[in-house]
Amino acid sequence: MPLSSEQFERLIHEHSPALYRVAFRMLGDRHLAEDVLQEAFRSVWTGRAKLDPERSERAWLAAILRRRIIDRWRKKSDVKCVGDSETLDRASFDADPFGNELSAEMQLALDRLPVELKETLLLVVVGELTHREAAETLGVPLGTVLSRVNRARGRLREYLSARQPK
Secondary structure, eight states: OOHHHHHHHHHHHHHHHHHHHHHHHHHHHHHHHHHHHHHHHHHHHHHHHGTTSSOHHHHHHHHHHHHHHHHHHHHHHOOOOTTHHHHSOOOOOOTOOTOOOTTHHHHHHHSSOOOOHHHHHHHIIIIIIOOOHHHHHHTSSSHHHHHHHHHHHHHHHHHHHHSSSE
């Protein structure tokens, strides 16, 4: 059964904040994140009959968002380089689990992670997907997601503790 406009609006209202945070952290630019999120929801609307009622809505939306982010990375021409001044000038958003104080520092640490670790961690922590939903979104086993999240957190801890004044 296709999505109604009311169901579509509910999806946007319920899932946009978490999906935006993932896009923002993955792309490092608020305007690109907004564009990619809008493209993802446009894809949802045009392909609305493809929603599987047995699948988690958030995992389905995260998979669509992930494809849009990958498309942007492939273009590369409009994606900012890690560490440029605009990347460091980030807006803080309510409910950002990385907090306001360490926002720029955390983004630098995230940008040092391999893409598969960064993506997995952001889906779980920022995107608020369960480990199982992240595995479904990424098309990898649950154990792989658990391992990636653990490794990503360990690397972030190492990087951030090395940057602390002694």
